[in-house]
Amino acid sequence: MASGKLILGLCNVLYLISGGRWTFVLVTIVLSVLYNIEKNKIPIQTPQESSHIYEVDFTSTSFTSSSYIPTSDTTITKRSRAKRSPKLIKVKKPVVDSQPQLTRTLVDLPKQAQIFVFYTTLTGSSHRVAKSLVTKLEGLGLSHAPKLLSLDDDVDDLEEFFLKTPQPEDSEVKNVYLLVLPSYETDSPIDYFLEHLQDTYQDFRVDKYPLRSLLGFAVLGLGDSESWNGEKFCYQAKLADKWMGKLGARRLFPVGTVCMKHEGESKAEEWIDNFTQLLVDEEPFYVDENDSVDDSDNEDSDEVTDSETLVDVEEMGNIIRKSGVESEAKQMVAKDSPTFKSLTKQGYTIVGSHSGVKICRWTKSALRGRGSCYKFAFYGIKSHLCMETTPSLACSNKCVFCWRHGTNPVAKSNWRWEVDPPEKIFNGALAGHYSKIKQMRGIPGIQMDRFQEAFQVRHCALSLVGEPIFYPHINEFIGMLHGQHISSFLVCNAQHPDHLAKLNKVTQLYLSIDAPTKTDLKKVDRPLNSDFWERLMSCLDIIRTTQAHQRTVFRLTLVKGFNMGDIESYADMVERAMPSQIEIKGATFCGSSNGNGNPLTMQNIPFYEECKQFVIALNEELQGRGLDYDIAAEHAHSCCILMAQRKFQINGKWHTHIDYPKFFQLLESGEDFVDTDYIKETPEWAVWGSDGAGFNPEDTKYDRKAEKLKKKIEREEKAKLEIEV
Numbered sequence: 001m002a003s004g005k006l007i008l009g010l011c012n013v014l015y016l017i018s019g020g021r022w023t024f025v026l027v028t029i030v031l032s033v034l035y036n037i038e039k040n041k042i043p044i045q046t047p048q049e050s051s052h053i054y055e056v057d058f059t060s061t062s063f064t065s066s067s068y069i070p071t072s073d074t075t076i077t078k079r080s081r082a083k084r085s086p087k088l089i090k091v092k093k094p095v096v097d098s099q100p101q102l103t104r105t106l107v108d109l110p111k112q113a114q115i116f117v118f119y120t121t122l123t124g125s126s127h128r129v130a131k132s133l134v135t136k137l138e139g140l141g142l143s144h145a146p147k148l149l150s151l152d153d154d155v156d157d158l159e160e161f162f163l164k165t166p167q168p169e170d171s172e173v174k175n176v177y178l179l180v181l182p183s184y185e186t187d188s189p190i191d192y193f194l195e196h197l198q199d200t201y202q203d204f205r206v207d208k209y210p211l212r213s214l215l216g217f218a219v220l221g222l223g224d225s226e227s228w229n230g231e232k233f234c235y236q237a238k239l240a241d242k243w244m245g246k247l248g249a250r251r252l253f254p255v256g257t258v259c260m261k262h263e264g265e266s267k268a269e270e271w272i273d274n275f276t277q278l279l280v281d282e283e284p285f286y287v288d289e290n291d292s293v294d295d296s297d298n299e300d301s302d303e304v305t306d307s308e309t310l311v312d313v314e315e316m317g318n319i320i321r322k323s324g325v326e327s328e329a330k331q332m333v334a335k336d337s338p339t340f341k342s343l344t345k346q347g348y349t350i351v352g353s354h355s356g357v358k359i360c361r362w363t364k365s366a367l368r369g370r371g372s373c374y375k376f377a378f379y380g381i382k383s384h385l386c387m388e389t390t391p392s393l394a395c396s397n398k399c400v401f402c403w404r405h406g407t408n409p410v411a412k413s414n415w416r417w418e419v420d421p422p423e424k425i426f427n428g429a430l431a432g433h434y435s436k437i438k439q440m441r442g443i444p445g446i447q448m449d450r451f452q453e454a455f456q457v458r459h460c461a462l463s464l465v466g467e468p469i470f471y472p473h474i475n476e477f478i479g480m481l482h483g484q485h486i487s488s489f490l491v492c493n494a495q496h497p498d499h500l501a502k503l504n505k506v507t508q509l510y511l512s513i514d515a516p517t518k519t520d521l522k523k524v525d526r527p528l529n530s531d532f533w534e535r536l537m538s539c540l541d542i543i544r545t546t547q548a549h550q551r552t553v554f555r556l557t558l559v560k561g562f563n564m565g566d567i568e569s570y571a572d573m574v575e576r577a578m579p580s581q582i583e584i585k586g587a588t589f590c591g592s593s594n595g596n597g598n599p600l601t602m603q604n605i606p607f608y609e610e611c612k613q614f615v616i617a618l619n620e621e622l623q624g625r626g627l628d629y630d631i632a633a634e635h636a637h638s639c640c641i642l643m644a645q646r647k648f649q650i651n652g653k654w655h656t657h658i659d660y661p662k663f664f665q666l667l668e669s670g671e672d673f674v675d676t677d678y679i680k681e682t683p684e685w686a687v688w689g690s691d692g693a694g695f696n697p698e699d700t701k702y703d704r705k706a707e708k709l710k711k712k713i714e715r716e717e718k719a720k721l722e723i724e725v
């Protein structure tokens with residue numbers, strides 16, 4: 001009787017605490033246990049007696065129940081998180097009652113190894129050491145020549161090497177990875193690489209030990225033990241070594257740590273000599289097929305993959321903020337970092353730790369009365385009133401036409417740096433911009449009235465470098481611009497649909513469309529996200545739906561040999577998103593391919609005539625599909641042409657210019673409004689096919705370059721005729 005009441009009471013308690021979810025199962029278990037106790041079928045164990053819970057190695061891939069013995073050393077730990085969370089049963093590593101049967105494989109390394117030497121560098125020493133390693137390996141007469149690859153420039157998708165691994169044609173051949181890595185306390189591309197290894201390890205969707213297929217790996221770290229001694233010395237090489245091991249790769253050689261300040265390259269050579277000796281050593285080299293998983297430290301052994309413990313990403317952000325971990329994040333561009341030096345050398349003013357501002361050449365040109373950029377012709381923006389800035393110097397692409405390879409901070413989709421408040425960026429950007437304007441007062445030809453006007457910025461081009469939409473407080477920042485009646489042109493790379501969907505009203509919203517197909521986009525943008533195409537497609541849909549109220553623009557940057565074919569696929573994208581306008585611009589040449597990872601040469605820069613032909617073909621394709629677009633304006637000097645929906649043509653006149661006061665009036669009214677609610681007529685000289693080809697006649701008289709431009713157009717007309725003949 002007493003036990004019957006006890007059973008009922010327990011059932012009630014269980015029902016209440018479980019919310020009914022597991023009631024059926026639990027009640028059944030409790031009932032049967034209590035029943036069996038009553039019947040004395042199961043003895044209740046005292047702590048001294050041995051437990052029937054078995055030790056289980058959750059990481060083992062060769063689990064056989066017979067090889068495990070019971071243990072009494074099992075502890076049950078309650079998790080401290082509030083809410084319902086599963087109990088964690090901590091167990092010791094398995095005690096195996098017999099020696100494991102290891103498969104030992106004799107490997108002829110010189111014949112069977114395909115060696116990849118990966119490196120990343122900011123100031124060049126890792127590249128030098130990696131080259132020297134390759135030279136040494138080449139001298140060994142290996143059957144397969146070693147391959148030298150920069151993780152930043154040659155490896156577009158880390159997953160291809162550090163998740164899938166390349167498949168050699170000969171099945172006897174296996175890959176060996178050698179990594180030459182410097183360490184940087186400041187943010188650098190190595191962080192991104194390490195993050196990838198760690199993410200892969202923690203990604204429950206992929207094989208936990210994907211690098212098991214490698215024959216082996218070794219890491220050589222370069223650092224500076226004088227300034228970064230102790231744990232910080234070569235810490236990123238050590239981390240790479242750790243994560244490679246955890247991903248299942250076999251360590252062929254201990255991680256090398258070389259102080260480049262004191263020991264220099266001779267110590268690196270010593271490591272290289274020792275390592276290469278191993279490859280040609282007469283001693284047989286054994287690979288233990290079963291001994292591939294590095295669980296040398298147990299900091300990750302508390303992994304719980306139960307879905308109840310998974311935390312929503314946003315919630316995670318809150319947890320991190322609350323726990324203060326965010327303050328431990330690195331600065332994106334710290335003052336002592338090579339990226340900071342590189343950017344400031346090129347005229348950027350770094351604002352806070354992740355934003356930048358720069359005076360563009362058109363602002364200088366306009367101050368001297370020598371003409372504004374194409375945005376004056378298309379939208380009425382005076383270049384001397386325009387500030388070019390970005391609140392995020394980091395990006396999730398490595399576009400071929402970007403000059404910053406090697407030093408640019410990168411991240412896939414999560415912001416992993418310290419965050420500056422929007423006021424700091426806003427005030428800092430204006431201060432930086434005005435300071436640069438002031439410095440121009442002595443330049444011959446500066447017009448006094450324009451110089452004075454320039455201290456009242458009216459437009460902000462959020463497009464400098466990096467990805468502005470990535471900044472977590474982008475909406476607040478835009479609000480500050482609008483508060484001062486500064487219009488906002490925001491360019492995003494179509495890789496962050498979540499951020500795009502949440503974006504507030506801007507004056508003009510751009511989506512970079514860098515290629516028409518998945519394969520081409522991969523070649524041109526070299527995106528970090530493997531689902532880059534799906535991201536782009538989502539962005540197109542957002543432009544058509546959630547952000548349809550915005551004045552939207554597709555920006556196409558044409559690069560010969562990369563993205564100038566397949567007009568139909570471009571038209572598919574236009575049809576999917578139906579942007580208000582389409583800007584087509586020939587790429588500009590920004591440096592040689594030497595050193596900065598930019599593979600473009602002058603051969604890839606299209607002539608204006610080629611851009612025109614592209615636009616005419618696209619226009620025909622769109623109109624052929626019944627889409628209401630036409631060619632509206634041009635700016636030959638910038639090699640730029642504007643297409644627009646025909647709703648911007650009123651009484652036969654194009655209205656691609658923006659009525660800025662009207663925009664702010666509508667914004668402040670709080671009412672809903674759309675792209676055509678704040679338009680103005682396009683001036684005659686900017687309209688497609690006009691004599692000026694987008695050059696303001698008022699500026700022409702000051703502009704020596706107008707003559708050059710005229711000649712350029714004449715030359716191209718001549719070239720066109722020759723092509724046609």
Ligand SMILES: Cc1cc2nc3c(=O)[nH]c(=O)nc-3n(C[C@H](O)[C@H](O)[C@H](O)COP(=O)(O)O)c2cc1C
Nearest residue numbers: 121122123124125126182183185223224228233234
């Ligand atoms: C801003 C900065 C931060 C650095 N941080 C570290 C560090 O945390 N640990 C370390 O061992 N070396 C550090 N170093 C030293 C570099 O790792 C070392 O100079 C290395 O040789 C650079 O390689 P690289 O020329 O291939 O970029 C740092 C150097 C700089 C300039």
Ligand code: SF4
Nearest residue numbers: 360373383386388461
């Ligand atoms: S829109 Fe761009 S190119 Fe034109 S003035 Fe502004 S920053 Fe310079």
